[in-house]
Amino acid sequence: MVQFHIQTDSEIPASTQLYNQILFAIASRQFPPGHRLPSTRQLAMQTGLHRNTISKVYRQLEEAGVVDAQAGSGIYVRDQTQDSNAKSTSPLLEQNPEAYKIVQTSLDELLRQGCSLNQARELFLAEIDWRLRCSAQVLVTVPAHDLGNGEVLMRELKHALNIPVQLVPLEELGKILDQTRSGTVVTSRYFIAQAEEIAGPKSVRVIPVDIYDFDEEIKIIKQLPKGTCLGIVSLSSGTLGVAEVIIHSLRGDDLLVMTAQLGDNYKMGAIVRSAQTIMSDQASCAAVKAAIAAAREDLIRPPQLICCENFIVTKSINLLKRELGLE
Template structure:
């Protein structure tokens, strides 16, 4: 069960701490689409925050398109991207027969799971199969230019898992690229899904959000770190570092000294290796760079830092779902 921790003596406002923790729970699929968020009363008892503060956080999540408020029922995680069927629903035939379309989708998935090939299924579901084949012909990963490192991580992991070419497109250029081709699938993290959907949906291009790894094992190790330890965080992505720093602070407060470095910042990376007792590396490239830096500085180190290498950025279930959606499984 997801637990929320608020540091009352932190410089980071309590509402921002809670907002970031809830967004992380949604992005990592701990709170999947349709999940009912805790009531303001439950969260108030758990965190010690005033219910008005929690209500403001929920309103901001709703304004950002992350949750839906249902009167008299509660706050629910919103289905996003292809989960909501928005891109497909823009086609007239899908708008005319929405129930039939959902039935075709479920039947096709059942056939694929039983070993039926796309070629065999095409005779029964020609329209749906043709649509999937067109979309799988081009896979675009998008992320904002200011956090293009997160996009690079997704491309690396998707190309390895899917065994097909994957193109990285900055969010700021996505509209222009989609104007040139309407056959494709846009993939992005749930952190960026709202912006990607706004660009792709009017062009009838589907967007599939991928869930990030939940970092459950790493969080357990975080709680086990002694007070006043120096913790280093290293990643390709500046966005991952910002989110990780806020979450670490929310969970441990001032107990830990936190240092961060992007992979390309060799000066800060060396400083972390010399100062941190533990280093969390959020991708394989960063892990390799940290190991190299530690080896180069070994003669100057009294005790090498403990290195925790996070294996993946994208959750394993998302990879499996994407393979099925693209007809690759």
């Protein structure tokens, strides 16, 4: 069972802390599509928050398109993939009846020539995927206030897909899609509702990716001795904020947590000199290693560096490859 913890002495409002923790649980598939969220009573007992505050957080999640409230039943994680498919197919059939007839005629002709339905499907998909691969562009989008999150996504997708990937602030996505409507928009499940609202009317598909659940790193954090100074370094300020809340929920005040965003050399140096263990994303790993090497003469014992392997789960990468015809 996912445990939520509210840091009462934090400058971050309690409702925001809970909202971010639930979003992380959904984005990392700890709460998969169809999962029933805890009742307001259960969360109130776990976090100490008033049930009205928890109800407000659930309303915000519903407004963001992340969950559905079912009267008399509870709050459930929405299946964004099914929503996306429903939006992209049904209106298309209604608006293009003649095109649909052409598809039917072409399929009938392939069947007459001896193709099976599966073979015909593969022929259609191969042609469609090839054209998408040649003409489409991949746009990674996140809100402007945390472009570091998008930078991490973009770097991993470039490496995994081996095609050009462009980072676009969510606030500018509509303008970019007005200039070119071919392509695929990729974003974290955190921001799927906002991206769909912009891209849907322009007939551009949006594919959500699931972020890594950091299960191995969480196991390590649980086993760290009390009093350990733990450093967290990331390209994304949003990731750092969520990491602080989650670590505090796991260990409370047992650990001293220090964070630094890639590029903040002062904080990075402080972490290298104080922390016994440092965790970083792949984008920041080389910089942390360099900082440790630079400070080696001042260190009695260099900190243990743990570089997280991926930010995006392999299943999402494979799905994206299939969608773009790269397999």
